[in-house]
Amino acid sequence: MSKQVKFYIALTALAIFGIVLMEYSKPKKINWFASYAKHHKIPFGTYVFNEQLERLFTETDIINLENPPYPYLSQSDSINGTYIFINDYVQFGDTELDKLLEWTSKGNTLFIASEDFEDQLLDTLHLNTDIMSKFEVEGDSFQFQLTNAKLHHTTVVFDKSIYATYFNVIDTLNTSILSTIKDYKIDDEDEDSIKITEPVNVIKQSFGKGTVILSAFPQAFTNYFILKSPNQNYTAGLMSYIDDSKPIYIDHYYKSGKAYYTSPMYILLNNKALKWAYYIMLIGVICYIIFEAKRKQRAIPVVKPLRNQTLDFTRTIANMYYEKEKHYDIAQHKIQHFFEYIRTHLYLSTTTIDDAFLKNLAARSNNSIEDTEQLFKTIKDLNQDKQLNNIQLERLNALIETFKSNNSWKKKT
Structure with missing residues (x-):
């Protein structure tokens, strides 16, 4: 092997080593995907919320459900309590929504936290929603505050969204306002709608013998929001409207994040030891190809065996x-x-x-x-x-x- 070939091989190995060293030393990118999944510890997962829920409701049965609500609620008439849905968008469909509202009217609580709601649900509760940009509020972040003076009344801040959803039309006779967005005034010139001077992001409304709670701010239940003090008091305040004498059903079906990983490469590359074993294997294969390509195998002549006489x-x-x-x-x-x-x-x-x-x-x-x-x-x-x-x-x-x-x-x- 000539000196020139050895130099190029050494230069290639040095470049690969430099790339690997840079990849190893640079900080890991933060995953801002809005998964709302129980097992995710990323900023917009709900790992902390689900853990703290068991601490807040120590004497209440907390039931985690991986299946849609319709077949679960249809299997028995004795199911009662609070059904919680948290995701960036929850789409039930007409039949399933009717089943949930029927179950709620029997004296149960339906809690939905979503950035958007389906039209059938809004029409049933005589509500309407709109969005605002963070450029329309003072500062670069949204501020939220619970309306109940008995709860923690401190204004909390959320700075990881460029828009916020609010209820611009509500049925004031049957609806209670639980939380509002601060430092923003609504200029609504629609005479047919009920004007609200301060945007409402969480409401509570009676439905039959039960209660419906809608939150247009699902980020309040994410890891990023709860771990920034005093935001945890805001989330706990919303949970205080739930009846702790009955079971709480937590939905894990309507989630943007997957409940399991379909790609084996995800597990391989998210484990540090396995990831570097994979990289070393690739480097070894490259080195083998480089050195093995220099070898030339001569053709082996076919020797006929001696005939058995x-x-x-x-x-x-x-x-x-x-x-x-x-x-x-x-x-x-x-x-x-x-x-x-x-x-x-x-x-x-x-x-x-x-x-x-x-x-x-x-x-x-x-x-x-x-x-x-x-x-x-x-x-x-x-x-x-x-x-x-x-x-x-x-x-x-x-x-x-x-x-x-x-x-x-x-x-x-």
Whole structure:
């Protein structure tokens, strides 16, 4: 290998090492995907909320549901409590929404936190929503405040959104305002709608014997929001409207984040040890390709194996015996080979030829006793007759080959 090739190889290895070192040393990118999944610890996951929920409601049954609400609520009429949905957008569909509202009207609570709501739900509750940009408020972030003076009344800040959803039309006779967006005034010139001077982002409304709570601020339940003090008090204040004497059902079906990972590469690259093992393997493969490409394998000539002459030799000797009419010698060789076959394949001693031997041989070789006795009678007669003709020799050969073929059939079956 020339010095120039070695230099280029060393330069390539140094470049790869530098790239790997840079990738290793740079800070890990923050995943801002709005998953709202229970198991996600990313900023917009709900891992902290689900953990703190069990701390807040220590004496309340908290039931996590991975399936849609319709089949779950249809299986029994004894299900009661609060059903919580948290996601960037929850789309039920007409049939499922009717089932949820029917269940709510029986004295239960439906809690939905979403940036947008389906039209059927808004029409049923006589509501309407609108959005505002963060450029329309003072500063670069949205500020929220609970309206109940008995709760923690401090204004909380959320700075990771460029818009916020609010209820611009509400049924004031049946709706309670739980939270508003501060430092923003609504200029609504629509005479048919009910004007609200301060945007409302969380409302509570009676529905039959039950209650519906809608929050247009689902980010209040994310890890990023709760872990910034005093924001946790805002989330806890919203949870205080839930009846803790009944079970709480947490939905994990309507989530933007996956409940499981479909790609094995996700697990591989999110584990530090496995990720570097994968990188080292790739580097090793590259090095192998570089060095192995320099080798050239010569063509290996095909050497034909030597021909086995044993069969030809045996056939030649047999023809010599046959042409010289030494039938008796051929018969003796044939009989000796047949006895050797019995000893090696059927594991019987040929020292004594009696009735017991013939019965045992017939059973092991899949031949009848009559055929076996006929074969050995022929052998006995040929041993006594020194003058054999070709017809007697061919008959002996036929009997032996038939005997062997029956035994071969038995082995195959």
